[in-house]
Amino acid sequence: MRERVLVDAATLAADLQVGAGADPVEGRPVLLDVRWALGMTDGHDQYRAGHVPGAVYVDLETELAAHGSPAEGRHPLPSASAFQQAARRWGVSAGARVVVYDSVGGTSAARAWWLLRYFGVPDVRILDGGLAAWTGQGLALEPGDVTPEPGDVVVRPGGMPVLDADEAAALADGDGLLLDARAGERYRGEVEPVDPRAGHVPGAVSAPTTENLRADGRFLSTADLRRRFGALGVPASTGTVGDGDAGGATDGVVARPAVGVYCGSGVTAAHEVAALAVAGVDAALYPGSWSQWSNDPAREVATGA
Numbered sequence: 001m002r003e004r005v006l007v008d009a010a011t012l013a014a015d016l017q018v019g020a021g022a023d024p025v026e027g028r029p030v031l032l033d034v035r036w037a038l039g040m041t042d043g044h045d046q047y048r049a050g051h052v053p054g055a056v057y058v059d060l061e062t063e064l065a066a067h068g069s070p071a072e073g074r075h076p077l078p079s080a081s082a083f084q085q086a087a088r089r090w091g092v093s094a095g096a097r098v099v100v101y102d103s104v105g106g107t108s109a110a111r112a113w114w115l116l117r118y119f120g121v122p123d124v125r126i127l128d129g130g131l132a133a134w135t136g137q138g139l140a141l142e143p144g145d146v147t148p149e150p151g152d153v154v155v156r157p158g159g160m161p162v163l164d165a166d167e168a169a170a171l172a173d174g175d176g177l178l179l180d181a182r183a184g185e186r187y188r189g190e191v192e193p194v195d196p197r198a199g200h201v202p203g204a205v206s207a208p209t210t211e212n213l214r215a216d217g218r219f220l221s222t223a224d225l226r227r228r229f230g231a232l233g234v235p236a237s238t239g240t241v242g243d244g245d246a247g248g249a250t251d252g253v254v255a256r257p258a259v260g261v262y263c264g265s266g267v268t269a270a271h272e273v274a275a276l277a278v279a280g281v282d283a284a285l286y287p288g289s290w291s292q293w294s295n296d297p298a299r300e301v302a303t304g305a
Helices: 009-018 042-047 082-090 111-117 131-137 165-175 222-231 268-278 290-291
Strands: 030-033 098-101 124-127 179-181 259-262
Touching: 009 131, 098 111, 098 131, 111 124, 111 268, 124 131, 165 179, 165 259, 165 290, 222 268, 259 268, 259 290
Parallel strands: 030 098, 098 124, 179 259
Antiparallel strands: none
16 A cells, blocks of 8 residues: 555655666656645745756646635635646656655645546655655755656546535534544634634544654554554545555546545645555545635534544
């Protein structure tokens, strides 16, 4: 499961032949730099200052989301046509291998991982530990922008399961398990920096995304992730998301699993979906997340632990 979701820096360097100083090999993976965090505005500047050689910058706000609204949430899923245009700009073609990374433990890069899988690109991995893991291996960075040859990928939505607000509510109400990937203080309603109401979906279980990571920003071991999710009530290994099956081309929408995840706006929840996939568990993403739920006065809000 793990190797279907993650790649370590040494393996990626060998794949690119960067460490050996050789020219890139034909068929090297497409590298995507997704530096973003809530309130961060200089991701592109950071990328230009230094990135994994050959990596293309991805703008999360404009390329990994449609325009936000109170009714849809801050980061709705992009349309198929808009995402296809963006993916082609990144150099993604049919059959491409893709590696995504960031500087925050994969919590923003996982949005690109999830969207590529959702739109039918099956071979996508997150650089475990992100940029820090790369530089920690003594590997060089490259400054400036990279403009690849345009790709020809044709996207097909439906490769990963999604939830709407009613389906998320049903999971939380006993049809399954709904995990809240935000920080614990936001779940409890002690603080709310961006959305109109503080608290959580009634019945949801607090499962902060950051607790999927070690201190160095790498994912916990597979065994530790299984223990973590098991303690939260997640059933044992259920699926194929980590095996590369659910993210391939489909003839319809993937069936909804019994575990769902939401966060503030559907970004860090994708990281939790990835962590669950490493543990062998299929999980559905609620893209509207708290930014949609809290804007709907008809939706109840719970507070406390």
